[in-house]
Amino acid sequence: MGTIYKHSSPFLQAAQTLLKTRKAQAIAPTRQTAKRLKQLPYSLTSLAAELLWQKGIRVLNPLEQYRYFKQAIAATLNPTDLEGTVQTWRGAIQELLQTSRELDALKKFETPKIQQLYQVIHAYQAQLEADNVVDSAAALWRAIALEPDLKTLCIYGYPDPRADEIAFIEAIAAPDSLLYLPQVDDQPLFSPQAELIKRLQGKGWQLDDSQPETLTLGDRLSQKFFGQNSVNFEPKTVQAHVYPNWEAEARGTLGQIKQLLQQGVAARKIAIVTNEDNHWGPLLLHVAQEYDVPLSLPNPISLQKTRLGAWLEQLLTVIETNYSFEVTAQWLSHPLTHPLGREFWQAARTLKPNHFEAWQALTQEHYQWDLAVLQPPQQGSFLVWREYLKEILNVLKVRRRALPWVTETVAYKKLIDGLDSLGTSLTETMTWEMFQAEIRTSLQLLTTPAYPMRGGVGVHNPQNLIGAQYDYIFCIDGAEGVMPRPLRDEPVLDFYTRKQLSDKLPIEGAIAKARREQFQFYSLLQVPQKQFTFSYSTLGQGEGRYRSQVASIYFKKLGLQPKKTSIAIAASVAEARQFYLTQSQIPTELQSETLDQAIAAHQIEQRRLQKSALDEYQGLIGVPFPWREHTFSASQLLQLGQCPFKWFAGKVLKLAALDEPETTLEPSQRGILYHKVLELALNAYRENPDLDLTDFEQLKAWFIEAEDVLKLPELSAWERQCTEHIQTLQRAIAAPEFLPEGRHVFRLEDKIQFTWQDFRITGYIDRIDQISGTNELVIMDYKTSSSPPKGIQDESGLLKIDLQLPIYEASVQHQYPEFQVKQNLYYSLTKGKKLSSKSPDEKDLQAAGDRLKIHLEEGSYPVAPDKKYDACKYCDFKSVCRINQEEQE
Template identity: 20%
Template sequence: MKTTVNYLKDICHKHPTAEKIIIVDSYAIGEQIINGLVKEGNEVINLKRKTVREIALEHIELHSDKHFDYLENAVGIQLMYSILKDIMKKASFSYFTDLEITPSFSRAMFETIQKLRLAGFTSTTMKKDAFITLEKGDDIHLILKKYEETLIAYRLMDNADLFQHALEISNNSSSTIFILQSNLSLSYLEETFLKSLLPEKSYKLPLTKLYGVSTPNYSPIRSISWGDESVYSYLYDLERASCNGEISLITGKTEEMEVKGIIHRIREQGKSLDECTIFYTSTLPYVTIIYQLTQKLDLPVTFGEGIPVSYTSTGRFISSLLNWMKEQYSVKGLIEFINDGSLNLGVGAPSKTVFIKILRDAQIGWNKGRYLSQLDKQILQLNDKLTGDVDNNKKEYLEKHYNNTVWMYQWFTKVFKKLPNTDGIINTKDLIDAVRFMVTNYCRMSSLQDEAAKTAIMEEVDKLKPYLNEELNPYESFEKIQDMLLTMSVNQSGPKPGHLHVSNYKKGIYNNRKNMYIVGLDNRKFPGTITEDPLLLDKERKNLGNKFPLLRESGLEKQYTMLQVIANAQGPITVSYCNFDINNNRTVSPAHLFLQCYRMKTGNINGDFKELIQSNSLERYADIMDEHDYWNCYLSSDEKQVLDDELLANYTNLLEGMRGDDKRSEEEFSVYDGLIHLNPEHFDPRSNKEKTMSAGKLELLAQCPYAFFLQEILRIRPIEDLSYDANTWLDAATRGSLLHNIFETFYKELKELNEKPSTELHEEKILTIAKNLISKQKEIVPTPNERVFNKEVIDILQCCKIFLKEEEDYCKDYDPEHFEYTFGMEGFPPAEITLPSGESFLVSGKIDRVDRSMDGHYHILDYKTGSTYNYHDTKPFKGGRQLQHFIYALAIEQHLQLSEGSVLESSYYFPTVKGLGERYTRKQDETVRANGLDILEKLIDVIKHGHFTMTDDENDCKFCNFKSVCRKESYDKGIFDKKQMTEDAIGVRKFKGVRAYD
């Protein structure tokens, strides 16, 4: 950089007052060059930095009377999307016929067309036979032609038009002093324009000379002017190097540790942040890591390439908003939106906790209309309670709850007026208008970065709106808006006083800070894998001509650029790499350039990678910067660690967890395995006549006592939200309830008519009943879309037909008498079951149907709408998991005061498409009754003793709600078996006795 500064200083001395323009690749590079000159104490008069595009724009404004709007990239991508969609719709492609037109493909095609046009090609000059197939050439030509027509139609000028027009009116009569950046990155049209503009004499800023490497082959105007050499000029010619430079080598096990090593060095050495620059070789993951780390440490930092908009509150807000819309405004999606923290509900809003509770209590599920109808119901119910006789304390609570619910109703009314329906075709303009409205009014701003991101996004929306009017399906609409708004980078900045600067190494040649840090020098990231561009292959680029850059040469250019960055360093250099790939669980080697740095540092010019990795010159950063690192040190170590008492004293929960794990690994059944001390007078239903059991609870106890303990003793419940699923309307339980309701309603109507089911007479009746109840269910649970709804309706109606056909044959010998027979619930008294011990307990339940045979005996039916997988003719109890048939037989006899044995059989009946009308009948004979009563006695003894062991069958865990709580998979199989044989674990042995029954 000193060479550049001295050269520029001489020019300024020669031409102190003349206009001097440095032609650079970017504003940031020009700023670095001028800042470097100023930092050396030089006065600068009339010195400007401009890109070739800026010069062309000024030239047109001064010398042309044509008026065009300049094409923004975002608008260009949108226009390309429309062009591609239109061509695909007309089936005019011959090469890209099978491709899906996505926003990312549109972006890639737009960039390809820009490259072609900047290379000087138009639809009339581009050679179709330059492409690998004539079909591809035809398609590219067609796209290029449509693109040119679109620009004319909208009176837009892209960069190619800009340079072409500037070239037509260019002249080099200006007295301006032009100073060129070495190694300018120029397209064919940019270079042609610049040649026409430059006077005979212009200057070129020199770069530090490099030795031992090949210089990329550039045209004269893009060539490199050589200046002085530095110690690092000999990085690839070490035999001629005069000294070893000032290089530090760092490695870390993860990219995060690598970056932390750099931050630690800056802090430890007391470096001023505004004298430090971190260059990365790969945007991901380094920008993410550096951003998060500097935010956590509250370090002021600037990013040369900016940060992804998704890191800001505005970006998170848009992402959460679109996800909520995608799920058709599901409550689950809104809760995630609220918990994200980017949503500001506004003045007077209930607290986050209250807001979420009201949403869940309202049972909205999803769909805009459901929010208003369900909240309105809540308001009416609360109003009824308030007008009733309530005490003052409860009244105060109800009034607050009422006011919060009314506020929410009004908020959703206002918001949903601006938000589009998302269950069908969506107009992209309406969607982006909705995003703008929500961001403007409800996005939480917590920093200047958030404000900057909001401004940038709003500007992008304003640019795009005039060109948006597609009618797309929801998937395409959301993908398009996400691509438009969430792929942006914001807060791009040059180096600022007092700030650490972070940038891509490609922008670092003119870095003028003393301390340079380069991260990501592993063999994966630098120089990186060279891949072909499928839209414009190297072979095609070569055939096209006009000095089209070839991708196979990009590796050499990357290496040369990095060497120039290092050679121009103002002071010490630190290079680092990550030595482990966590995703693929393998070690990673450093880049060859890193090896060269090691060779220069140590003077061992023939050193290899093995020596480098084993060398003391390579610092392995593993220091602890925060608590997260402390635990990572233990987790990443191959050796077992013993945590000291002082540490555990500060982490009592950790100590308890360790004690629990130790106890779980012992052979004795303990409190950590389900052994608890409870009061039998309260929990044993034989002692506590206020406590009723149900078939479901007893079956859960038989399936897994530990799950029963969590659900019935600790009262743990999973949160039950109506979850949106784009491919499902009704979950299994709701669908089953709907079918039960259809069958019950159908039979009640037949009973009033005193008729037996007949396919010929009653098919229309049952289908009408089904359709009416489906319509009511649709009001309760909104459909994700009509396709899914219609599919499920067809299946439900088919189930009704199967049911009717089966019932027609079955009812020749039976008469249905009771439907949804209820006991112990809804005000009906419970049934009482007497056990072999003489003790009794109360049960509650609801029997789907009770039939009576022609000979006067009873038959209990329980409708099942799921799979028949777990039901077998030879396993009436299935280890206690199927008790309902037996319990209901005893209950109905006791409740109806029937003689013992009146219920001869109970059936699990599957009147569905999946079940095909299958029936699994359990004869209620003496053996079944004796075995069933023994099972019930043993199960209640499990409760009495408080021995809630975990199931001994892993199949019981597959669909359990408590898997994350019990962690049964952490047990050693042998230890688990021994625990269940503990001598004093009477309840466990009772449970094992239940398991013995098929």
């Protein structure tokens, strides 16, 4: 039979000699292992799939496999949450399919869970056999059943083979085959390998125990790992670092790699290794791009996590929500959608389209772009739905827009191939709900490399580097609880269930899983040839939270003591600029307008945090405002009196709050709407006093008329909201204090223009009533709140001086000298009652007006809200003034 090699060097020499004869097939599952044999990747599963294909049996792709499995779960378990059950059970079923060819042994167990496992597997395999297809997890066992012809194989990259892999090797390997199977005598870690070697020797395999001529760095690391304390390393060949956090670890690692690249080391000879490659990938890529380090992320990610996947899921949500404003605006803003200009978005923010026809009119008006392609069919076969989606992709030129990103280009091909593969298996008529569920599932199951780059520094998990060789290995995130990964009980195949099954099946239990995890790290130690750097950070993150971390036990086993490290040389222009923010001397090559602006901004921020003397960045601009020439409203003076910076930001700097999409009317819009409805109602009442102002249908007519005049934005569920608004107004009008006997409406929305304490004032008074038979007037100001409005600051810094009603009273006395103001009041439309307020005396009003003038004349608008920070509660400019939350509390 074949030959087993315990050491990689003799095996590689023998394998390359044999492969040159072209009489052998190289078996190496990954690109990294295949490179050692100077061959292309080709796994045992690939060989099994080829053999099955020759016999007319096809291996399922992930989408087909999921669909068959879903049908089996539905037929046997019929769970209430079908999708959730499929997700939970899928991994357990595939592990059992790999474990053994004969799973009828499951019938002998009386445990309900194991009985269910058997029922699902039996139904699943029956469906597959009926259609002459096979799950990839069972491909090796199915190929063995074919009794294939023997082949000469050079098998590398399977140092810790599973049961199905061992059985397949035994079934197909010709007598002149070669197998690399590492084994160290008297080490419990290698007990499965020792047993397998003994078993294969019993079947005629020979053992080649020849030793390598020289020990590599990996060999010495392995010896140290097994407790040979006499092993020493050359200076700087093995290093251990500790960092304060993930970002520092990423920057420290990539900084060292950049130095190697600058020394002439090829990027392809360097690798970063982590158990959490999916979590670390985005951070490493961000820092690598800043450092100008070529980085490759070959780890597979679901299409759901790509730009294309996000774009497609947003499109499905747009159609599901019937083109609601916020969701549709997000989708239209996506880089894979048709680019839209400033004028379009200005119009969209103003109109807030909230259904298909409104968006259609807007896109056609600005771009002659017809959204009709998005309208889905009522129902149809999957082929109909597939062509519908492809038409959208073609019309919007998504493939061309994805070209700037390699990941998205690959993801696009994966998506199209996946959709095409389902064309023959999905034959039933599908509704929109069924189709969008199928697409969402496809986005979860289909994968693409996270960031492929030929020749870049690769980020790998240890499993992918088994059998590989790199000059420099940087193993990051080496914290306890991360490396080795902790054992986790699974919901279906928990450790107790595994222990039960181990009597009949060669399934891995807790001890075997822990051993395999440790063996994986041993295999990693074989990879580096020149330098091995091991690091961890004391502050980790995961599952949405931060956690304190300590060094992995592997540091101790390697005799390493992690040390704090810092790279004195900035690895990027951005880091250099950050350093020179606080330096007086700046190198000529770094001097730029960008750095000058950053230094100025940093100094401004320091002064703010140190609470030093106020300057122009805290509102003290020192430029007098021509207030005598300016016309103010009462609300403007109110803002100035509550917080000078608040008025300055809005009226001088012309800042405004971001126009966020709303599901309900904003408070200011609601107030304007209520005012308009009451104006229409009371004008009609003045013409016809017999009208019932509280009649719902009549109020509704005025409400609709006010809507039309004001051009309010379209909101979801507006019809229901309208009813609530009308009922609120109905209660407010019916209240006795709204229009009491003995009073009639004198003026509505009365415009005022006059001078108050030398301020030119303009505005509108909501309503002025006249007491019947007298020359006395009552001023009413409507409020949608349930409490009286805050005034401006008094001398103690509290909002106690009401400014609005005194100004209104003075204006009415000026405008109607023949009348006397008997009363002024705030009326709550939500409570239907008068709000109590205290009128300030003339001395307080005069002092308040003088304080306002000082701010304007001196150009002094400090961030100085009232002591209770009431002025900050509904302020749009908190991100500008950055008032301290600690101070408010």
